[in-house]
Each structure stands twice: as C-alpha cells, then as structure tokens.
Amino acid sequence: MKTVVVGGGIGGLASALAVAGQGHQVLVLERADRFAEIGAGIQLAPNGLHALDRLGLGDAVRETAVRMEALRFMDGVTGEHVASMPLTGEYRRRFGNPYVVVHRAELHGLLLDACRRHDGVELRSGSGVVGYEQDAASATVVLDDGQRISGDGLIGADGIHSALRGQLVGDGPPVVSGLTVYRAVIEMTRVPEELRSPTVTWWAGPGCHFVHYPIAGGKYLNLAASRDDGATEAFAGVSVTRERVRREFTDLGEVPHRLLDLGEDWRSWVLVDREPVRDWTDGRVALLGDAAHPMLHYAAQGACQALEDAVLLGGMLGARADELPARFEKYNAERRDRTAQIQLLARRSTQLWHPAGQAARDRNALLSSLSAAELHDQVAWMHGARSFDSADALPVPGPDTLPVPGQDTAVRAPRRAET
Numbered sequence: 413m414k415t416v417v418v419g420g421g422i423g424g425l426a427s428a429l430a431v432a433g434q435g436h437q438v439l440v441l442e443r444a445d446r447f448a449e450i451g452a453g454i455q456l457a458p459n460g461l462h463a464l465d466r467l468g469l470g471d472a473v474r475e476t477a478v479r480m481e482a483l484r485f486m487d488g489v490t491g492e493h494v495a496s497m498p499l500t501g502e503y504r505r506r507f508g509n510p511y512v513v514v515h516r517a518e519l520h521g522l523l524l525d526a527c528r529r530h531d532g533v534e535l536r537s538g539s540g541v542v543g544y545e546q547d548a549a550s551a552t553v554v555l556d557d558g559q560r561i562s563g564d565g566l567i568g569a570d571g572i573h574s575a576l577r578g579q580l581v582g583d584g585p586p587v588v589s590g591l592t593v594y595r596a597v598i599e600m601t602r603v604p605e606e607l608r609s610p611t612v613t614w615w616a617g618p619g620c621h622f623v624h625y626p627i628a629g630g631k632y633l634n635l636a637a638s639r640d641d642g643a644t645e646a647f648a649g650v651s652v653t654r655e656r657v658r659r660e661f662t663d664l665g666e667v668p669h670r671l672l673d674l675g676e677d678w679r680s681w682v683l684v685d686r687e688p689v690r691d692w693t694d695g696r697v698a699l700l701g702d703a704a705h706p707m708l709h710y711a712a713q714g715a716c717q718a719l720e721d722a723v724l725l726g727g728m729l730g731a732r733a734d735e736l737p738a739r740f741e742k743y744n745a746e747r748r749d750r751t752a753q754i755q756l757l758a759r760r761s762t763q764l765w766h767p768a769g770q771a772a773r774d775r776n777a778l779l780s781s782l783s784a785a786e787l788h789d790q791v792a793w794m795h796g797a798r799s800f801d802s803a804d805a806l807p808v809p810g811p812d813t814l815p816v817p818g819q820d821t822a823v824r825a826p827r828r829a830e831t
Contacts, residue, residue, distance in 0.1 A: 413436045413437070413563075413564040413565065413729070413731075413733050413736070414436070414437045414438075414439070414563040414564050415431050415436055415437070415438050415439075415563050415564060415565045415566070415567060415729075416438075416439050416441065416551070416553055416561055416562075416563040416565070416566050416567070417431075417438055417439070417440045417441065417566075417567045417569055418441050418541045418553060418566065418567065418568050418569060418570045418574075418575075418576060419440075419441075419442065419443075419568065419569035419570035419571060419574075419701075419703070420440050420441070420442030420444075420447045420524075420535065420537070421449060421520070421569065421571065421701075422449070422516075422519060422520055422523060422701070422715055422718055422719070423569040423700050423701030423702065423703075423718030423719070423721065423722060424440055424442075424567075424569035424570075424700075424701075425440065425447075425520070425523035425524055425526075425527050426463075426467060426523055426718065426719050426722035426723070427567050427569055427700055427721070427722040427725060427726065428440050428527055428530075428533050429467050429468075429523065429526055429527060429530065429533070429722070429726075430466075430467060430722045430723050430725065430726025430727065431567075431725070431726045431729060432527075432530050432532035432533045433467070433468075433532075433726060434726055434727070434729055434731075435532070435731070436532065436729065437532050437534075438532055438533045438534070439534045439536060439561065439563065440527065440533065440534065440535050440536065441536050441539040441541055441553065441555075441561070442535070442536070442537045442538075442539060443538075443539065443540040443541070443570070444537060444538070445537055445538050446537050447524050447535060447537055448517075448520070449516050449517050449519075449520030449521075450516070450517070451516040451517070452515065452516060452595065452597050452627060452632075452634045453513050453514070453515060453516070453625060453627040453634035454513065454514055454515075454516050454519060454715045455480075455511070455512075455513050455612065455625070455712040456473070456477065456511070456512050456513070456514060456519075456715065456716060457507075457511050457712070457713070457716055457791075457794065457795045458504075458507035458508055458509035458510070458511065458795045458796065459507075459716055459720065459794060459795055459796070459797040459798075459800070460713075460715060460716030460719050460720075461473065461474065461509040461510070461512070462508065462509060462797070462798055463716070463719035463720050463722070463723045463800065464719060465509075466723045466727075467523075467526070467719075467722070467723060468526070469522050469523065469526060470509075472522050473512070473514060473519065473522060474510070474512065476514060476518050476522075476629065477510075477512035477513060477514045478512060478513050478514075478610060478625075478626050478627065478628075478629060478630050479499075479510045479511070479512050479610065480499050480510070480511045480512065480513060480610055480611055480612055480625065481498070481499055481500050481609070481610045481611055482496045482497060482498050482499055482500075482611045482612075483496065483497040483499065483511075483611065483612050483614075484496045484611050484612070484613040484614065485614050485616065485779060486613060486614060486615045486616070486668075487615075487616060487772065487776060488615030488616050488617035488620075488621065488622060488663070488664040488665060488668055489617050489618070489663060489664065489665055489772075490665065491665045491666070491667055492776065494616075494775075494776045494779050494780050495779040495780050495782065495787075496611075496784075497784065497787040497788070497791075498784050499511040502784070502785075502788065503784075503788055506788060506792070506796065507792075507795045507796045508796075508798075511795075513612070513625050513626065513627055513634075514627070515627050515628045516715075518628070519715070539555055540555060540556040540557075541553045541554065541555055541556070541570065541575055541576065542554055542555065542556050542575050543575060543576070543579050544566055544576060544579060544697055545560070546566075546694075546695050546696050546697060549564075549733075550562045550563065550564060550696065551563060551564070551565055551566035551695070551696035551697050552566075553566060564696065564733040564736055565696045565697070565698070565729075565733075565736045565740070566696060566697045566698070567697075567698055567699075567700055567725070568580070568697065568698070568699045568700065568703045568704075569699075569700045569701050569702075569703055569718070570703050571701075571702045571703060571706075572586050572684065572685070572686065572702045572703070572706040573586070574699065574702070574703035576697065576699060576703060577692070577699055577703050577704075580692065580693075580694045580697060580699065581689055581691075581692065581699075583686060583687065583689065585646075586646065586684035586685060586686050586706065587684060587685055587686055587687065588643065588644055588645065588646050588682060588683075588684055589643075589682070589683040589684060589685065589708060589759070590640060590641070590642045590643055590644070591638055591639070591640055591641070591643070591682070591683045591708070591762070592638070592639050592641050592643050592660075592680055592681065592682050592683070593636055593637065593638045593639075593680065593681050593683055593709075594635075594636070594637045594638075594639075594652060594657050594660065594678050594679070594680050595634075595635065595636050595637075595678070595679055595680075595681070596635045596675035596676060596677060596678045596679070597627070597632045597633070597634055597635065598632065598633050598635065598674050598675060598676065599631065599632055599633075600626060600630060600631055600632055600633055602674055603633050603671070603674065604670070607667070607670065607671060608626075608633075610626060610630075611625065612624075612625040612712075613625065614765065615664055615665075615667075615668040616764070616765045616766070616767075616772070616775075617661070617663045617664045617766070617768075618663050618766065618767070618768030618769075618772070619639065619640045619641075619663070619766050619768070620637065620638060620639045620640065620660070620661055620663060620664070620765075620766065621637070621638055621765035621766065622635070622636070622637040622638075622661065622664060622668050622671075622672065623635075623636050623637075623638075624636070624671055633671070635671060635672070635675050636709075637657065637660070637661055637672065638683075638710075638765075639660045639661070640762060640766055641660075643682040645682065646682045646684050647680075647681070647682050648681045648682075649679050649680075649681065650679060650680050650681075651677070651678070651679055651680075652678045652679065652680045653678070654673070654675060654676070654678060656678070657672055657675065657678050658672065658673070683708055683709070684706075685706045685707055685708050685755065685758070685759065686705075686706050686755075688705060688748070688751070688752035688755050688756065689748075690748055691744060691748075692704040692705075692744055692748075693737075693740040693741055693743070693744045695737045695740075696736050696737055696740070697740070698725065698740040698743060698744065700718065700721045700722065700725065701714075701717070701718030701721055701722075702714065702718065704721065704747075704751070705717065705747075705748075705751035705752065705754075705755055706755075707751075707754055707755040707758045707759075708755075708758040708759060708761070709758075710758045710761040710762075710765075711754050711755075711757060711758035711761070713754050713758070713794070717750075717751055717754060720747070720750075720797070720800040721743075721747060721751075721800075723800065724743060724746060724747065724799075724800045724801060725740075725743045728742060728743050728746075745802070746800075746801035746802050747800070747801070747802075749802055750797075750800075750801075750802065750804055754794070
C-alpha cells in the first residue's frame, strides 16, 4: 500500500516509520520549507520509550537523554518538600524503562534520520495541505497550490490546527485554557550547584506553578512557569521581559525566584487544547497525535501518546488496501478512551498545582501521605503501558482523584476506615 502522512513532526515521522516497517510505501508531506522541530524539553515516561523501542530507536534515545531520578513536588510558597516519586530502582524494574527528558529537536532528528535511511519513506517539504477527498479505492490530499496526491490511505498528523481535522471533525478553533506559560532555557553552568539535580521539580503556588528539569545531556535547564490568568485569546512564542515574569510569580518563594531570575529570552504561550472526540477516522483517513487528541502539556504525555498512536496504527494496517477503513476504525476504537482520559486529566491538573491556603495544606497532607509504591501504583496504567490499546485505558476518573505530582495522572485518595 501507499500511505500519505500529513505533517513532519514527531507523530508524523513516527507513523511513517511504523507504516513503512510493515512493508508499505509512505510519503510524508510537511508544510514548512524544511523538516525541523522547535521547542525545548520533552519528558518521556517508560511507555514512550517502549514505543520508540518498537520503532528501533529506543537505544539511541536512551543514549542522548537525561535520566530522571525523581519527580519532586514542592510547595512554592513555603519551600516545603511535599512528596517525591522515585524513578530509579523499583520504578525502572516495574515499568521496564527509565523516565527521561530529551530536547525536542534531538528526538525529532533521530526520527528524521531514520526516515531518510528507510527505502520505504519519501519526505517532501513545502507541501501545505488544505483538505482531502476520497472514494472507495483511494484517499487524496489537496495541497494549497491545488495539487492533488493520492494514496491507499491518509494519516493526518498535522497538529492541533490540523486542516484535516477541520474537515473530518469540524470542531472549529482550539479551546483556550485561560492559562499562560512562560518558557526559557539557561545554561546549567549558570545554575547554583545546590539547585542542580537530575529531577523534574514542581513548585506549586496560588494560581500558578513553576517546573524545571535538565535537558540536552544536562547542558541546559528547561524552565516553564504557568499562570492561571484567565487569558481568552491564544498566542504563541511572544517575547516577554524578565520583569514581567517576576511580576506574574510574586507569590512564589525565594528558591524558585532564584531560578526564574536566571531566565533570559523568555517567551510566552496561551495554552490551548480540544475536547475529546469519539471518532477521528473517516473511511481511508485517520488522525494521529495532536490532530486527534491535543492535550495540555501538564500531562507530560503529548509526545508519548503520539508515539503510541504511531506504533499501534502501523502494526494494525495489514497487507490489503480494501481493509484499510476497517483497520483505521479499529485503531480509533483502541486509542480513544486512553487518550481522552489523559486529555481530561491534563486539564484538571491545576486542581493540584494551584490551590491556596487551607486547600493547599490539605493537598500537601494528602500527597505526603502516599508512599513511593502507592505513587507507582497510581501511574502504572500509563507508564507501564506496552500494548497501547484499550487494555491500557481506565474509566475517566471521578471527582475523588488528583493528578500525580509531575505526571498529571490520577492519584486516588487512599480510603481510610472511619473512626
């Protein structure tokens, strides 16, 4: 079969490798003039590395990634260490992989090189797609210059502003979250030694939180600070001053401000996502990654879920073109519950990060009462996933749940006998 993939990001390249790995021909169309990736750090839990293993890239990623030793949750106002989830020892034995962070460009580069080496993958840049057409035997993408390219099937991996989703789902623009994130990257040599650690660290404050972790082999520290400011209009990559960042996070204490003050060239984004939908396939057309289930980055699972999509879809295609619509439907059915759960949990994560006063003290008491084993139990459904299908999904959680520190997955409050 010939499959056309729209989008040359992480999800698109991963799906191209997965499909080509089954013996099919793949054409990847990228809107930009060249295949490249921008951004800073990506967190990869064991499930993401398992997906990369199935693409033959797990070892290469582990070689370049920074292995995290813990996810640390701090009270950003008092400086109190509330809880940590250890990511070594039992965690790695249980879930079969470390928890790592990589630079987005590094991961994209490894996928791109693998596609370039594969005889079954053709890469074409400068090819903006505006829609699709299909009949009983083929699917055709329509480019912005009017050109049409046909294949047996079409995979839309063109991101949260997907033109293919606009036609297939028709749900309008993304949902504005009311949250603004400020990002910067600093050289690790500028960070005081006592503040350097191979951990993902969260500082939670009233209506805000700040996270940092090392990237690029430990050469840099990635900074991301979020404010619940009620923003109503989306924007991306807008430069802001250090003074603006200081004003937005005055509620945080001395230690987080030492790091925030080191940040230079700050940029800001208003976060957006979309509502989960049940169906993201249409005959010979299927969506993947952010085109199918965009999620707030607080789940630290966006890249992982795109990789899971890719390897599951690639393995399900089979050899017969006439079976493609049914295969796409099965892929959709296997993935929608798991991805919807993570989308919703990512949204609700601010219930954990942003309380103030007594609510923050109650949160601290709950999280500090959980053992390492209990924290591992709560993320097992996600971090331990190997099949990436409905067997790895849970019912969408109820109101008695909180996200795990650092992961935004569900921690169920332990039930205690009433006295």
